[in-house]
Amino acid sequence: MILDGVGLPGQVKLTQSSVVVVGAGGLGCPALQYLGAAGIGRIGIIDHDRVEISNLQRQILHNEETLGMYKAESAALAMKRINSELTVDVMAVALTADNAMSLLHPYDIILDCTDNVPTRYLLSDASVALKKPLVSGAAQKFEGQLCVFNLGTNGPCYRCLYPQPPPQESVGSCSELGILGVVTGIIGNMQALETIKIILGKEDQSPSLLLFSALGSPPFRSIKLRQRKPTCVACNNPGAPLNSTDYVQFCGGPSPDWVSEGRIAGLAGHRIQARELHELIMSSTVRPRILDVRPAIEYGICQLPESENVPLKELLSQPEKYIPSSATDLYVICRLGNDSQIAAEALRRMGRGACVKDVIGGLRAWSTVVDSNFPIY
Numbered sequence: 001m002i003l004d005g006v007g008l009p010g011q012v013k014l015t016q017s018s019v020v021v022v023g024a025g026g027l028g029c030p031a032l033q034y035l036g037a038a039g040i041g042r043i044g045i046i047d048h049d050r051v052e053i054s055n056l057q058r059q060i061l062h063n064e065e066t067l068g069m070y071k072a073e074s075a076a077l078a079m080k081r082i083n084s085e086l087t088v089d090v091m092a093v094a095l096t097a098d099n100a101m102s103l104l105h106p107y108d109i110i111l112d113c114t115d116n117v118p119t120r121y122l123l124s125d126a127s128v129a130l131k132k133p134l135v136s137g138a139a140q141k142f143e144g145q146l147c148v149f150n151l152g153t154n155g156p157c158y159r160c161l162y163p164q165p166p167p168q169e170s171v172g173s174c175s176e177l178g179i180l181g182v183v184t185g186i187i188g189n190m191q192a193l194e195t196i197k198i199i200l201g202k203e204d205q206s207p208s209l210l211l212f213s214a215l216g217s218p219p220f221r222s223i224k225l226r227q228r229k230p231t232c233v234a235c236n237n238p239g240a241p242l243n244s245t246d247y248v249q250f251c252g253g254p255s256p257d258w259v260s261e262g263r264i265a266g267l268a269g270h271r272i273q274a275r276e277l278h279e280l281i282m283s284s285t286v287r288p289r290i291l292d293v294r295p296a297i298e299y300g301i302c303q304l305p306e307s308e309n310v311p312l313k314e315l316l317s318q319p320e321k322y323i324p325s326s327a328t329d330l331y332v333i334c335r336l337g338n339d340s341q342i343a344a345e346a347l348r349r350m351g352r353g354a355c356v357k358d359v360i361g362g363l364r365a366w367s368t369v370v371d372s373n374f375p376i377y
């Protein structure tokens with residue numbers, strides 16, 4: 001607040017802004033850490049993946065104690081340790097063409113901290129359609145890139161810069177090619193910086209691509225970019241590519257893990273965040289029907305008020321017994337959000353698909369974003 005050019009008004013702007021970070025890995029962790037510490041009012045984290053030991057060399061919000069946890073949850077926990085008053089929305093799902101608009105829509109600025117080309121195009125097309133700036137980072141081996149897309153009314157999008165995806169053989173993941181952890185730290189921090197500059201109104205309006213090479217001399221280079229390309233299919237017809245593109249096919253495959261997990265990819269609209277369920281409970285006069293599919297002994301230890309317990313095994317043996325009448329929605333919950341997906345799928349197969357929703361991240365997410373006193377283990 002004492003920084004000349006920021007001051008109290010600047011801090012207020014940060015507090016009133018909202019940002020969504022897609023990918024809580026090597027780039028997302030440092031970006032989230034600084035965005036949280038800076039006091040951004042609302043931060044969404046989207047990542048369907050879980051923490052693995054090989055991630056810890058660079059994904060610095062996760063640690064040995066959060067191995068196996070959803071990265072989105074693990075990152076949120078670490079951020080709340082910096083500032084317990086932060087508002088963090090945990091979205092432990094893969095971003096897909098079906099859910100992108102609804103998940104990204106509530107936020108002012110979008111950060112691309114992912115690691116695969118289909119998601120980059122998807123995020124770009126969604127940001128163009130939503131008219132929101134996209135702060136995009138990438139890192140591999142000793143190198144990184146940073147670019148802010150869709151700035152102002154004429155800033156280029158990712159497709160303006162790369163109308164066609166790179167040849168499949170030139171693309172590799174960090175786990176295949178390796179990465180110096182600190183390189184993702186540098187780019188992720190710069191993503192946080194560019195985001196904060198946009199919020200404070202201090203961003204550079206002339207677009208550029210920043211290239212970083214840890215072994216280069218000098219390590220940073222910047223290339224000036226043109227404004228929007230008149231031939232760009234996304235900028236000319238916002239929303240159209242999003243509705244018509246099979247992103248994995250467009251990029252020449254192979255499918256990232258989240259696409260082969262058909263459970264996640266095809267079920268947008270059939271899932272609900274813990275926060276949304278809470279809002280629903282608070283706002284509706286009739287209490288929503290909640291089915292808790294954990295074993296009875298776990299349900300006995302702690303449960304949501306007025307939830308019913310039908311252990312998964314029991315439900316799978318007679319799913320027809322528990323299908324809701326078409327008038328009521330049914331919310332299925334478990335500890336971490338896996339068994340509830342299986343249960344919801346079994347119920348949906350019985351017919352009235354739209355009525356059954358599973359709670360993403362389960363009771364763990366509930367305790368992270370809704371009620372920190374909820375005694376989940």
Ligand SMILES: Nc1ncnc2c1ncn2[C@@H]1O[C@H](COP(=O)(O)OP(=O)(O)OP(=O)(O)O)[C@@H](O)[C@H]1O
Nearest residue numbers: 023025026047048049094095114115119173174175
């Ligand atoms: N479509 C998507 N929706 C949500 N998260 C995504 C999507 N695509 C990629 N991500 C996330 O972006 C992050 C990228 O980070 P990073 O490459 O450092 O991690 P990683 O995938 O765990 O790495 P590794 O290649 O070592 O396994 C991952 O956590 C990944 O789950």
Ligand SMILES: [Zn+2]
Nearest residue numbers: 157160232235
């Ligand atoms: Zn474009």
